[in-house]
Amino acid sequence: MLKILITGASRGIGRALCIEIARNEKSHFALISRNEELLRQLRSELENLGSIAEVFPCDVGNKTEFQDTLKKASIILKGIDLAVLNAGVSYNKWIFEENYSNTFEEIYRTNVFSIAYAIELLPNLMTKNNSKIVILSSLADARGFPSSSAYCSSKSAVTKIAESARIEFKHLGIDVVTVKPGFVKTDMTAKNKFPMPFLMDADESAKIIWKGIKRNKKVISFPLPMVILTRFLYCMPNFLFDFLAKFYKPNFKSHY
């Protein structure tokens, strides 16, 4: 049985990925997120598909709580073959809005610091023969978009952390995989008021992620039109990006 630890398993992409994996491979899951009730519901679904699952309610932004949970989970699983660091939050917040830095801190605690808390421990907890750490970044790492400075920069940091870890962990026999989705229909995107081109289902995205992991891809980016669009924005000279940004009319209430 494949021994899998996954954060952010209660909803969205994490939940869909657990179900997709269980449909293809009987596994022993350690399910992590804050909502215990939703994790228990997922455990029943996974058990109906022939897998086993353990539930670990935990806030990944709390270092002691998260690291204790990782240790406990690896003891129960007897080592981890696949760790998916998927938990994340996103809030649209203008820099000019009140309490910007509070939102910034919450996003960084969940999206960035949690990755550091996990990857400093995981090499000791992984089974090591072809084990994998999968880290959820985003195609939003390409540029600093308005009202998303905290989220975009957090994902840019995550992409770079995963890239460094991929090099550092190679000699340990641990692969590090970066996942960069475009827009996926989940609770995270449900609150977005702006257009989301090429929005895709969580189940569809889970299929792409699992296929990429099985094929030993190092970076799994999708969907293709958004990959091309964000690559274009990333490579665009700064003067051109700034010129185009002049046509953007912000719609925010400043507290100044």
Ligand SMILES: NC(=O)c1ccc[n+]([C@@H]2O[C@H](COP(=O)([O-])OP(=O)(O)OC[C@H]3O[C@@H](n4cnc5c(N)ncnc54)[C@H](OP(=O)(O)O)[C@@H]3O)[C@@H](O)[C@H]2O)c1
């Ligand atoms: N949806 C998209 O369009 C999209 C695009 C690119 C990248 N991503 C990335 O994909 C990942 C999953 O996103 P999603 O769309 O599936 O989001 P989602 O539906 O909002 O689910 C987020 C998951 O993270 C968990 N979580 C959040 N804060 C947590 C905390 N402090 N401690 C433990 N668990 C926490 C939530 O569980 P609890 O609330 O139960 O704790 C939930 O299971 C994120 O890293 C996100 O940035 C999403």
